[in-house]
Amino acid sequence: VRAMRLSFVGELGWELHIPKDSCLPVYHAVMAAGAKHGIINSGYRAIDSLSIEKGYRHWHADLRPDDTPLEAGLVFTCKLKSSIPFQGRDRLEKQKEEGLRRRIVCFTIDEKVPMFGLEAIFRNGVPVGHLRRADYGFFIDKTIGYGYIRNPDGGVVSADFIKSGEFTLERMGVTYKAKAHLKSPFDPENKRVKGIYAEKDATYINAVEAKQKPKLTTHTMQTAAKKKSGSK
Incomplete structure (x- = not known):
């Protein structure tokens, strides 16, 4: 078994790489070792809920081929601070200099209403985008969603533009007040993934x-x- 320090749920975790003929014995060994700690099985939907609460991006939902790392909040994965050339570098540098015309934003809703994505996003009553993905965050005890927003005037979507607006989300014709966050409110300092x-x-x-x-x-x-x- 190869154990890798990797987490998709925002907690201190491991990913086990196991030969296929050893999967069942390893599973039984893990469950036996964790019995005294109350270990239980959890469904795959738990990963969706925990990952969105942490702010981890999902390909095909939060990320598409037409989203740039800057727009998706993933510029830390690019070597812009180095002199290393890479495909798309010129475009990213230009986008960074000019400012973002759209960017991903985290939204939380206090009301206990289920959302799953494609809900309309309004800023000060004007539509500015839609949620790509949404779920319930059981730790923060709120519905949480991510969507890309634009400035309806065609301007830059700055941090001030986000912070100064009043946002609502529309689900099935009903609007709900939402709070916009530049990043997930869950463990913003990344302490839990380090075991702190x-x-x-x-x-x-x-x-x-x-x-x-x-x-x-x-x-x-x-x-x-x-x-x-x-x-x-």
Whole structure:
């Protein structure tokens, strides 16, 4: 078995590369080892929900051949800070200099309404795009979606353009207020993929400040139980 430090769900995880004739024995071994930790099987839809919550892009939905790395928020994958030539470099440098005419934006909706993609995006009542993909984020406890938006005046879609607008999403003729984010509100500092789990994560702190019932992580609940019992 080859174990690779890789995660598609925004948590500290591993991908196992296994010869096909060893898949079943390895699966049973993993399940046996994890039994004491409460390991269970999860469906593939769980990956979709967790990955969109983290902000990981999916090919064919978040990404298409006509999306550039700058528009998709993936410019870190390009060697623009080096002198290395690569296909499309001139186009990216020109696009970066001129500013983006469209870009991907993360949206969250407080209302418990299912969305799956293709919902219309409005800024200040004017249509500016549609969601490419949407799902429910069970950690942040909100519907979350990603879509590319344009400036209806033909101008640059800057961070100020996004932050200054009031956004709504339309689903089946009904509009819902949405909050726009430049990146996912879940673990924006990428600590969890490194195995750094704070006692109080950002979601817990925000919930307390909003005087809502906090959504505790397993680690937080275990720590609180230890403090209550006086153990270290």
